Amino acid sequence: MRTPLLLLLALSISACSDTGLKLVSDYGGVYESSITGRVCDPDTNQWMTGATVYTHIVSDAGQLIGTVESITDEEGYYHLTSLRDGLVYTVYVQYGSTVLDQYDVDLSGGGDVVVPDPTCGGSVSGDVAVVTGDFDDMAAVLQAVGITSFTIIDGRDSAGLVEFLRSSANLAPYQAVYFAGGHVEEDVVYDTDGSDVAGDVPAVLASIHDYVTGGGKVVASDWSYDVIEQVWPDKVDFHGDDAVPNAAQLGVPMNVNANVVDDGLTTAVGASTMQVNFDLDAWPVVESVGDGVKVLQTGDVTWRFGMDTTNESAKPLALSFPAGDGTVVLTAWRMASNTDGKGGKVIRYLINDL
Numbered sequence: 001m002r003t004p005l006l007l008l009l010a011l012s013i014s015a016c017s018d019t020g021l022k023l024v025s026d027y028g029g030v031y032e033s034s035i036t037g038r039v040c041d042p043d044t045n046q047w048m049t050g051a052t053v054y055t056h057i058v059s060d061a062g063q064l065i066g067t068v069e070s071i072t073d074e075e076g077y078y079h080l081t082s083l084r085d086g087l088v089y090t091v092y093v094q095y096g097s098t099v100l101d102q103y104d105v106d107l108s109g110g111g112d113v114v115v116p117d118p119t120c121g122g123s124v125s126g127d128v129a130v131v132t133g134d135f136d137d138m139a140a141v142l143q144a145v146g147i148t149s150f151t152i153i154d155g156r157d158s159a160g161l162v163e164f165l166r167s168s169a170n171l172a173p174y175q176a177v178y179f180a181g182g183h184v185e186e187d188v189v190y191d192t193d194g195s196d197v198a199g200d201v202p203a204v205l206a207s208i209h210d211y212v213t214g215g216g217k218v219v220a221s222d223w224s225y226d227v228i229e230q231v232w233p234d235k236v237d238f239h240g241d242d243a244v245p246n247a248a249q250l251g252v253p254m255n256v257n258a259n260v261v262d263d264g265l266t267t268a269v270g271a272s273t274m275q276v277n278f279d280l281d282a283w284p285v286v287e288s289v290g291d292g293v294k295v296l297q298t299g300d301v302t303w304r305f306g307m308d309t310t311n312e313s314a315k316p317l318a319l320s321f322p323a324g325d326g327t328v329v330l331t332a333w334r335m336a337s338n339t340d341g342k343g344g345k346v347i348r349y350l351i352n353d354l
Contacts, residue, residue, distance in 0.1 A: 030084070030086075031084050034081045035079075035091060036077065036115065038115070038117045040146060046146075048072055052093075053072060053078040054080075054092050055068055055080055057083060117148055119147070120147075127150060133155045133223070135180070136222055139180075141336050145347055145351060156184055162200045166204055168208075171208070185226050188200070212323045214324065220328075221334060222284065232328065235293055236286060238286055249284050250305055252282070255275050257275055259272065268348070269345045277333065277334075278333050283332055283333065287315070293319055294321060295316045295318075296319055296350075297317040300312065
C-alpha cells in the first residue's frame with residue numbers, strides 16, 4: 001500500500017501550498033471540501049498521534065491533480081482540507097511504513113464531512129448505560145476514550161431514573177452502568193425526609209447490588225459517590241457521617257500530585273505519579289477503605305468545613321473492589337476534567353481492565 005503514495009508524491013512536481021495540496025496543473029473545479037476524522041492505534045486502543053492520513057485528488061479524466069495529507073494530533077484527529085468538490089475519496093491511514101486502514105468518503109455533494117469515530121475503547125463490548133448528571137459529562141468521557149455505543153439515562157429525571165434503576169432486569173443488558181456526579185439522589189438512593197412511601201430507595205439499592213453481584217460493573221465519579229456509600233456502606237469510609245448524604249463533599253478545588261499505587265494502573269499510565277485536576281467547588285474526601293478494596297491512586301488533599309481548612313496525606317483518590325461476580329469503581333475526581341494525557345490512560349484502565 002505504500003507504493004501508490006510514494007509514486008504519486010513523486011509525480012507531484014510543484015511545491016506544497018499551505019493547505020498541503022500538491023498540484024500537477026490546474027484542472028479547474030472548486031477546492032472547498034474537507035474531511036475530518038480520527039485514528040485509533042490498533043495495538044494500544046488509544047487515539048494515535050503522528051499517523052499520516054492522506055488522499056489523492058484526480059481530475060474528471062482520472063488524471064492525478066495532487067495528494068493532500070495530514071498528521072494526526074495528540075487526540076488522534078486529522079483534517080484533510082482544500083479537497084476538490086464532487087469526488088469520492090479513498091482515505092489512507094499510514095504509520096511508519098505500514099498502512100493501517102483505508103476507506104472511502106463521499107464528497108460528491110461537496111462540503112465538510114466528519115467521519116464517525118472508530119471504536120477505540122479496548123475490551124469494552126456491548127452497550128453501556130450512562131446516568132447523566134450536572135457535574136460530570138460521562139458521555140463525553142466515554143467518547144473521548146473511544147466508546148461510542150451507550151444508552152443515556154437522564155439522571156435529572158427522578159421518576160425516569162427510579163424506573164430504570166428499580167429493577168436489576170433493566171440493568172442486566174448493560175455491561176456497565178456509569179453514574180455521573182450531579183444526578184438526582186433524594187428518593188432514589190436515599191430518603192432523608194421519609195417521603196419515599198413507595199419504597200423506591202430500598203428497591204433501587206437492592207437492584208444495583210444484585211446487578212453488580214451478578215457480574216455487572218458500576219463506575220461512579222465525584223458527587224455520585226453516594227451510590228457506592230449507600231449500596232456498599234462497609235467498603236469505603238468517606239469523610240463525615242456516612243449516614244448523611246453529601247457529607248463528604250468538602251474537598252477544595254486543587255491540582256493534586258497523585259501517586260499511582262496499583263501495579264496494573266502504573267503499567268497502563270507508564271508512570272508512578274501524575275496530576276489530577278479537582279475542579280469542582282467541592283468533592284468527596286475518602287478517609288479509608290475496607291477489606292478487599294484496591295486503592296489505585298493516593299494524594300495529599302485539602303478540605304474545608306466552615307472557616308477551618310485541613311490538609312491530609314495519602315488519601316485514596318481512585319479505587320475499586322469486587323462485589324460478587326461484578327466490579328465497583330470510584331473516582332473522587334470529575335472524569336471530564338481528566339481525559340487528557342495520563343488521565344485518559346487512567347480512565348481507559350478503569351473502563352477496560354477492572
